[in-house]
Amino acid sequence: IIGGSIDTDNGSFSMIANDTATNGVINSDRESGTASITIGDGQTINTGTGDLSMVISDGAGNTNNTAGDISFGEGSVLQTSSGNILIISENNIVDTALTGVTITSTDGNVTLVVDNAYPSYPDFGFSYLDIPLTNITSTNGKVRLFSSYRNLNIVPSVINGAPYVPASVGKSSATEQWKIYYPDTFGGDPFTLFYKIKNLLSLKGAYDFERVISESFQLWKENLWSRPVADRFYGIDREYVYFHPIYPLWPTKRFLYPVSWLRYYEY
Numbered sequence: 717i718i719g720g721s722i723d724t725d726n727g728s729f730s731m732i733a734n735d736t737a738t739n740g741v742i743n744s745d746r747e748s749g750t751a752s753i754t755i756g757d758g759q760t761i762n763t764g765t766g767d768l769s770m771v772i773s774d775g776a777g778n779t780n781n782t783a784g785d786i787s788f789g790e791g792s793v794l795q796t797s798s799g800n801i802l803i804i805s806e807n808n809i810v811d812t813a814l815t816g817v818t819i820t821s822t823d824g825n826v827t828l829v830v831d832n833a834y835p836s837y838p839d840f841g842f843s844y845l846d847i848p849l850t851n852i853t854s855t856n857g858k859v860r861l862f863s864s865y866r867n868l869n870i871v872p873s874v875i876n877g878a879p880y881v882p883a884s885v886g887k888s889s890a891t892e893q894w895k896i897y898y899p900d901t902f903g904g905d906p907f908t909l910f911y912k913i914k915n916l917l918s919l920k921g922a923y924d925f926e927r928v929i930s931e932s933f934q935l936w937k938e939n940l941w942s943r944p945v946a947d948r949f950y951g952i953d954r955e956y957v958y959f960h961p962i963y964p965l966w967p968t969k970r971f972l973y974p975v976s977w978l979r980y981y982e983y
Contacts (some may be wrong), residue, residue: 718753721760728766728799733784734806737777751775752784760793767799767824772806774833783833785810788817788850798823800857804898806833810846817850825857826876829898831864831912837897840912844868852876858904862897864912871909878906886914 722729734751735741753770755761761768775781783806788794790813794801801821803809809830811817819826831843845863848870852859859876863869866882873880878891886894890903896910 717756718759718761719756722762723760724763724766726764726766728768729761729763730767730769731771733772734775734781735773736775739773741775741778743778746775746778746780748780748782750782750784753786755788755792755794757789758791759789760795762793763796763799765798766796767802768794768796769800769802769804771802771804772832774806783807787812788819788847790814791816793818794820796821796824800824801826802829803827804829804832805843807831807843808846811848811850813849815849817847818853819850820853821857822854823856824854825904826852826854826859827862827898828852828860829862831862832898834864834912835897837895837912840864842868844870846870848872852907859907860900860904860910861907862900862910866892866909866911869909876906880907880909 731753732739733753737743751772753772770786772783772786774783785808786803786805787809788811792813794803795818799821801819801824803819807830809828819828828845828847830845831841833843834841841864843864845861846869850872852861852872853876861871861875866885871880880891883889883892888894890905891908893900893902893908893910894914895912896902897912898910900910902908902910
C-alpha cells in the first residue's frame, strides 16, 4: 500500500509484487496471502522524466504466489512529464474512487495491462479493467489498454480526451483491436483498447457443442441430476456463464455456471 506521496526528482520508479524465484525471491520469505498494489486515497507518484511502472507478477517458483489486483484510491495521481507509465496486473486493475483518479503523462506513453496471467495466444482469463472514474491522458504519447474480453471491462466514457464508443464485436478500428495480446505497438492515438478474444464461444456445429458441454460442464451434469445440457450460449459476465436449457418445462429459464468451469477456447 502506498500511503504517502512520492516525487522521484526525475528518477524512474518501479514496484513489483509477487515477483518470481528467478528474480531472487526466497521461497521462505514469501508469506501466504494475496499480492496486491494499492495507491492510497489522495496519494501522488510523480516521476517527471523518469518511467513509472507497477507490476503484479505470477510468483513462479514460490509456494505462495497468489496474485491480486492493482487498485487506485480516491483522488490518487500517477504522473510523468516525459516518462512512460506501465501498469501490468496478473488479474484486475480497479479504481475505488467516488470522484476520480488521474493517470497522466505529457510526452510519455500510458499502458495498462490486465489478465497477464495468460500472456500469450490462445489462452485467456476473465480479469478486467474496472476504471470508470480514471482520467487517462497523454498529451503527446500513446494510450493503450490491454484486456481479455470487452464485456468484462468498465472503462471511462472519455479516454485521453476522446469519447469511447464501442463498435460492433470483432470490428477493428483505431480505438479497438481484437485478438491482440500485450505487447503491441498499434495505435494509441488518442487511445486503443486491445482484446484477446472477440466471441467467447463460436460454436461450429453439434459435435463441437457436445464437446464444450462434456468437457466444460461435467461437474454440473454430475451434481444437477440428469437435467439435459444447455443448447445455446447466452452470455457471460464477471462471475457466470449463461445458457438456455433445452428442457421443455423451462423454455425461457437461464442457468448460471461459474466462469471457472469454462475450459473451451474458441475465438
